Amino acid sequence: MTWTLPEPMLSASVPAPDLRPGWAGEPKWDGFRTLVSVDTGRVVLRSRRGSEMAPAFPEIVAGAAQLPDATALDGELIVWDAAGRLAFERLQDRLARRGASAARAASEWPAHFVAFDLLRLSGTDTTVWPYQRRRAALESMFAGRRLSTPWALCPSTIEADTCASG
Numbered sequence: 001m002t003w004t005l006p007e008p009m010l011s012a013s014v015p016a017p018d019l020r021p022g023w024a025g026e027p028k029w030d031g032f033r034t035l036v037s038v039d040t041g042r043v044v045l046r047s048r049r050g051s052e053m054a055p056a057f058p059e060i061v062a063g064a065a066q067l068p069d070a071t072a073l074d075g076e077l078i079v080w081d082a083a084g085r086l087a088f089e090r091l092q093d094r095l096a097r098r099g100a101s102a103a104r105a106a107s108e109w110p111a112h113f114v115a116f117d118l119l120r121l122s123g124t125d126t127t128v129w130p131y132q133r134r135r136a137a138l139e140s141m142f143a144g145r146r147l148s149t150p151w152a153l154c155p156s157t158i159e160a161d162t163c164a165s166g
Contacts (some may be wrong), residue, residue, distance in 0.1 A: 034075060
């Protein structure tokens, strides 16, 4: 049976950051919602609408060598500006680039993948696992493999006070 990337679950804005028991809170990123999958050396980088984004982000494709084979992540592609703020316009500019132009853009405005969910791990479909188990496995993978740029682990909390003060 062939495994395929699922459709991403979309976040929802809430009027107040009330964190219910069993829920987790994460920051909202100003980037592109993206799924990444590594399978036998083949890297798929797909937008939430299904567009293939790998040619525009060679640094993410190259960075996929850090991930275990047969693994998939859900997250957000972002670009930081020189002042340390999210630069959505730079990220948008990257979409149309291919080949040498994409490589130049990657060196000038590198993208990062902020992972917030683990969809598959070394061939195991984790989408049937409860969130807390997936989150623990995601954190363990980041620590165990010492993932570095372009990978970033999205901060997450189950503490209601942390969400209310954020």
